[in-house]
Amino acid sequence: MYTPHAFAEHDLAGLDWLVARDPFATLVTCGADGLPVVSHLPVLYARDGGRILIEGHWARPNPQAAHAGPALLLVHGPHHYISPGWYADKEDAARVPTWNYAVAHLAGILQPLHEEAALASIVARLGERFEAQVGGQWRYDHDNPRERSQLRGIVGFRFEPDRVELKFKLNQNHPVANVEGAIAGLGQLPGEAAAGVAALMADRLARPRD
Template identity: 75%
Template sequence: MYLPRAFAEDDLAGLDWLLARDPFVTLVSSGTDGLPFASHLPVLHSRQDGSVLLEGHWARPNPQAAHAGPALAIVHGPHHYISPEWYPDKAQAARVPTWNYAVAHLYGTLEPFDDEDALGSIVERLGVRFEAQVGGSWRYDHADPRERSQLRGIVGFRFQAGRIELKFKLNQHHPDATLAGAVAGLQRQPGERASEVAALMAARLAARAPG
């Protein structure tokens, strides 16, 4: 990923926030034809210091389920168009449009598995993670042979991240007044996406303030 120093984040709390916000990642590996192959999957994540683990599963017919080795996981964050109309110096500095966003690229190693107990654990924990969000109460029952038999249709994976790139492109390289103008412009836009980007930018503006 192209990662100018101004937009690079070192604090892995930013990754935790991205994955808590949207744990539906893009998982990219090399296909059998040598071209990139991508799957779009919900994941569970855990972090201990700098060690990050993603867990999930594929449908068994997915060709990526046969891949063990290097892979890239892309974690998607909020993004929004930024109009030069929002900058107080738009005329003097000949400002142009841009797009602000937060994203993470995790480079690591995929380890597929099809152990029944491990697969049951993944399905159970995914259910616990996401059912609450929709007010549901479904729980995987490993003791039910009907549910356990459905595990034959999936392959689990563990993805251990070896290198993590966090990019928060939020006008950090602009003067305070320009950054504040963009924040105000986003705050006038409808939708959660605009407010999320505005909040990220406002936090960086506040961090510049002395004392």
């Protein structure tokens, strides 16, 4: 990922925030024909210092479920169009439009999981992670043979990245007045995307600059 110095994020707390905000990730591997194979799926995330563990599962017919080896996981953050009309120096500097966003790329080794206990654990923890968000009460019941039999329809995975790239592109390469103008412009727009990018920009603006 092309990441100019001004946009590079080195604190893994940024990754924690991204995954907590949107745990629906993009998993990319390389197929036998050399072409990319891509899946979009919810993931479980855990971090202990610099060690990161990501778990999830595919439907068994998914071609990616047969993959073991190098993989790339993309975690998506908020993003939004930025109008040059919001900048204080828009005329003097002949500013042009851009797009602000936050994203993470995690590269590492993907390990498929077939053991019933591992699959049951992943399904149960995914339910615990997301069911409460919708006010539901579903819980995986391993003692129910009908639920347990459905584990045969999935393949789990464990992914431990050895390289993490965090890019928070938030006008850090602009004068403070331009950043403040863009935050104000986004603040006039509806929707979570504009509010999310504005909040990230305000947070980065409050940090000491290099």
